[in-house]
Amino acid sequence: MRDIVKEFSGVRALDGVNIEVRRGEVHGICGENGAGKSTLMKVLSGVYPYGSYEGTIEFDGHEVRYRTINDSEADGIVIIHQELALSPYLSIAENIFLGNEVQRFGVIDWDETNRRAAELLARVGLSENPATIIQHIGVGKQQLVEIAKALSKDVKLLILDEPTAALNDEDSAHLLGLIEQLREQGITCIIISHKLKEIRRIADRVTVIRDGSTIETLDLADGEVGEGRIIRAMVGRELSAMFPDRTPDIGDVKLRVENWTVHHPVDPDRLVVDDVTFEVRAGEIVGFAGLMGAGRTELAMSIFGHSYGTGIRGEVYKDGERISTRTITEAIANGLAYTTEDRKHFGLNLIGDIQVNISAAAARRLARLGIIDGLRENQVAEGYRTSMNIKTPSVATLTGKLSGGNQQKVVLSKWLQTGPDVLILDEPTRGIDVGAKFEIYGLINELVAQGKAVIVISSEMPELLGLADRIYTLSEGRLTGEVAREDANQEVLMRLMTMGKDES
Template sequence: MNTPILEMRSITKEFPGVKALNNVSFRVAQGEIHCLVGENGAGKSTLMKVLSGVYPHGTYTGDILYNGQVQSFRGIRDSEHAGIAIIYQELALVPEMTVYENIFLGNEIRKGSVIDWNETIKRAGEMLAKVRLRVNPDVKIKDLGVGKQQLVEIAKALSRDVKLLILDEPTAALNEDDSANLLDLLRGLRDQGVTCILISHKLKEVIDIADSVTVLRDGQTIVTLDAHKGEVSEATLIKFMVGREIENIYPSRPNKQIGEVVLETRDWSAYDPSLGRQVLRNINFNVRRGEIIGFAGLMGSGRTELALSLFGNPTHYRTQGELVVKGKKRSFQKPKDAIKAGVAYVTEDRKGNGLILIQDVKRNITLANLQAIANNNIIDNNAEVKVSNEYRTSLNIKTPTVEQTVSNLSGGNQQKVCLSKWLFAKPEILILDEPTRGIDVGAKFEIYTLMNQLVEQGMSIIMISSELPEVLGMSDRVYIVSSGRITGELPIEEATQEKIMHLATN
């Protein structure tokens, strides 16, 4: 192996009630792409926050050696000065500022005491060229797609002469083309001498790009594998990540009991006044009792817009057409109406729209059905704790207590809290929008198993997913959406990735 640019030795980091990292050692060679994988809560992001100074020296035990020197980073600025940059899944860009302003934010180019805007724009163009992004530096960030914003973040890191680039779930919100473009860019950066640490739950992506892979589990280092020696495979990674073999990540459902139609749309359309355009056109689909319907399509195709328009229309689209729920024509004016009718929606954005991050687990779980734990409009605290602990157990939410603040949980456990909230509302029709985005293979398996259990009990599930293997592995039927229209319906026996992509690009 090449000379190490980084060694983290015996790192231990504790939070109240939990040891997030327990004697973790981690070594990264100069000029490689090193992937860091593990279940949600394994300690990956915590380890990188220790490295980048988010958790400063003195708040953990152990040593960080960077370029052979012991480091004592007191904050992010210290690690940045050393040539280390970290890019999080939630991008740290200012939407109302231009691309060039964002690239040099906090690292302004000055002529004396005044910012040299001409040089800033020129240098921003050079950075954009390095990441192969052809946009005008004058464009505002809010006018770029997520994939392009991700490239701006990397350009920002490169403007600081980065030597070690850390990316935390960089492709979680990207479509396949943007993901492939980003991975190709990382290969190019590696060839230019930039070392990359990539955290990802997408194992195929890891296998495709990694030179080395380190697996963490329960805050401990399990193994480091050399991809060039053939040590990295999906089965091997899963076994080390979850501590057991999972032969089929999509659990079978042999005893399907599919019944009558419970939700149907007829010529359903929606106009978005804020965008000034039609987002849905003449949508006709149905879902039956005990059935999982998959919705596939490219990002921006209209899948989430359809879900929101059905769930009480919180975005205030102008809708037309008929919505029939359990045989009755319905017109939900707000989400509360949908909830009363037995329809629930688990958003794709759990942190922005699904959870109240500053509240604890129990408050989040009971939020959508407070009347069930209230006496004379007063919350019964004992009942709230009892209900929350039941969901904590049944969904295997890893938290020391239901009093724990939700923001302190891993992504997979936050997703389980989201699911618990809506299951407590006792829905008959559950809309899942990207139900496993940004979570690990073990948590995915648990959610898939839960989905099967729910439909076996008579619930109906509408699943929106950008992961075609997930759509094919879990659905009974698949609808494909493109440009706000349904371009095809396939029984699962006939569905393939090729057919879906053909219909998704029509």
């Protein structure tokens, strides 16, 4: 790809980008959110058609001009987006061959469809029945189905956009192993990821993009290029520490939850959260660690307006007084806020502008006689745009056009507008690059400096170790440990996170 330029409404997202990928290699692309990584791949795959950008694309020695995704797929280029493009109500086999159905005399041959699907699933190491409905398998397995779908199209160049962003460590390791197998089979891969450890493990070379421009391409084969070197190229500065300095000033207990028990919403006999008691103090950051399925998100959602689960029991105290959080309205009125782990589906209205999103949770504060004061709403949104450093020229910008880091700042602004005393942040930096993470960490530090109590749920142990004053661990819905900052390390946390019910 040579001198690629792509603009959106006068804003230059790509500014003369150059990238060269060798046949049979795994090529990483890194950069801060908003750097232009996904946009570049959409240009390559025909999502943004020829004529909508400047520059040239050469594939297999010939200049190509793709006008649709079908054109690029015909040449063997397949892209798997961060938001998986699977129909949850169709089977695995139906999803694999959707738009490319196996037919006989004009009728779908289901026996052959399922047979071919089974072969492709075996190739990606998935033992599921091809007739299984997609919504009944986890995100990690869905990612493998996407790759099986790509293999069904005789892929030559496979593009994976943040393929492990929503996966746990085990699923991520399996996926990376599969990419290595594909390389051995001669399939070229481009992987976009903010997880630098994974890039260093899997990629032969990495190209760094910053602010829509190519910075440099680094050879990782000899193992001499460290994470710090890549980070310098990504952010244009040294990150001397991954976490901003903070001197804790911890006060009295702000929130206490006692004997909290939650049952599964579909299977009421199944305990998801089992008799959990914890507390968080003013000015304190408390982390929650646990493997997938440990019950961390379920605990948070059930406390915040009983928005998950059935048969919920337990008591919630704020500043020593018992409060009700049975509805989201009650939770907000009592000073609680919860930022979901899935900001795109549950945290934001992506087709709404920034101003509407920021006012969504506290619209009554901006209303007169039941009608929102548009001028006041705009002033509030502009205030957060400045104070939260949301990188956009206007609060009228659609939220879906922002980078992940800036979207997360909008989510935080929305909940800060409710005036909370306790913030529950569920995976606050998921899908965000290192530079944006540092900014989010700084915002969290500012919140606790104001005397707010902050709970951070994270799948990244280094994040919890770098942020939290105390860390609770969950396993199989039970609280298995409470570790102070000075006693915490990855080995201690992992031991507690894997503790069975008989041990806890």
